[in-house]
Amino acid sequence: MTMISNPTKEELENRIAQLFNMLNTAENNFDTAIIISKVNQYYFTGTMQDGILIIKKDGAVAYFVRKSYDRAQLECQLDIVYKMSTYKDILAVIPQALGNTFIETDIMPMALIDRLKKYFIMEKINPLDKIILSLRAVKSDFELEIIAESGKQHQYLLENIVPEILKEGMSETDFLSELYCRMVKQGHHGVSRFNMFQIEQIVGQIGFGDSSIYPTNFNGPGGMLGMSPAVPIIGNRNRYLKKGDLVFADVGYGISGYHSDKTQVYSFGTKPGEKVIEVHSACIEIISKLANLLKVNAIPAEIYKEITTNLPNSLSQHFMGYGESVKFLGHGVGLHIDEMPVIANSYKIPLKENMVVALEPKCGIVGVGTVGVEETYVVKATGAVCLTGGPREIMVV
Incomplete structure (x- = not known):
């Protein structure tokens, strides 16, 4: 480290x-x-x-x-x-x-x-x-070095450590607890800081199966049932992992105060169905298009419009949120997980070099859960550079 x-x-x-x-x-x-x-x-x-x-x-x-x-x-x-x-x-x-x-x-x-x-x-x-x-939206070389290191650790966490943790019969809270422990041991700074007023989050949004499409007050495209109405985060003690479940893991990671943001979806014990693969693959196609548009002087509102007016048919329902969709495709990342710029119709300030942006096209599927991807990129003169390894298909564990 x-x-x-x-x-x-x-x-x-x-x-x-x-x-x-x-x-x-x-x-x-x-x-x-x-x-x-x-x-x-x-x-x-x-x-x-x-x-x-x-x-x-x-x-x-x-x-x-x-x-x-x-x-x-x-x-x-x-x-x-x-x-x-x-x-x-x-x-x-x-x-x-x-x-x-x-x-x-x-x-x-x-x-x-x-x-x-x-x-x-x-x-x-x-x-x-x-x-x-x-x-703060434009990062210095000092800041980029930290975020890049966070991104490397983040990729290893979701691609190597999470598959080791998932076990049949474990609850969502078991999963999150073990994940948090492994994160801190690896180098995570222990907190997930948000700029949004009165937002609480531990690790991120996680859910087994349709828990990840349960309505949430968190302004993100995923869902989470949580502990209770009083603590709608962390995971549910009574939702246990079983064969055929999707596992949605939208995790904020950070070191020395600075964060990266990444999401990986897993299928437990069996390959996901064709419909699930189709929708997830469409999200990967969207993030590739978004990354290609993430250029110096590009206008986030124009990026948002170009993507949302040309969505594939497989994303026609529940794109960017099940039932209640959010109105952005990406957000800045740094000392807070939610910073400027925002890839949204209302954000018209041009992108600058060394801005760090998490792109997160996701989609809810009825009775199944949330699929999709999220990766953290830095805007450079030559184009966007991914700091978290790049999007992956659903991992079967």
Whole structure:
């Protein structure tokens, strides 16, 4: 397993400089940016603490940390860390008048904003989320190295380890538990992080047979019955693997904070039926077409339209979700499993080199389950390069 170091001082300085430039060219005038997301704090500081990162128009950058200040000092390569007990302590470094203020409006609670307003004056609040996500969408060489390593481990996991785990009579939760254990032992960083608000996920979406077409609140084309209505994830304790079942494994993998995304479908104990093979093969055909369209300056909305208006007959029902289809064909991957760009009709920003995108054409089959593929690609000037091994037919185990 390749050991990956934390981001260097130069890497962090470059990220902050890019954010500063984007804020200065934003539609609304920029005076102050406040970052509370731990993932975004890690992206700009190299550490993830109970803290608040503030960037000012005059170039000042300060990271105020409540816990752990000592760890932040050890991990952050920049001389920007200040100890904080309450937000009042920030006034020793940052003036009270914040002016036109950019914050992560998608995740910052109103209660936190109210606490900040006890000590600071914000002229106007502007959304910061999409600015940071668009910056994070283009990966550096440092990030690509990590994601490529994740992709290699991911491929080995689904092609070699999963077939060893699947045993007749095991429950879905047995499968997921053993899979998680093997993932962590191999090098997985132990979590699956999503940008979507209030999304919980352990390992990914897994299901035996028609469990993988059960309705789910997760915005993906697969399904999962889960533990209970209160915990609709992880798998079902009472669904046992039997001969003839399809096994759907949509797994998020990651190392050093960065993810890859990949799906493999298995047929347990026997070859899948002709209809199943036909639909799965059609999904492989779609992902090949998608990958060929994944080029620098390509418009995701145009890619989406081209693919969805020319679907093969075998995908005419339940494509991208059984009953309730999702309205995308792929999504960015990085510190979160769901990032920008999105291959969807509403996303019209051109693709750039070094964007990382997971493509996932899938289809539900009545009474059978979900089939299809998902692979992670990096957009290069010469075309898309797959980081997770490439799509495979249904594996018989």
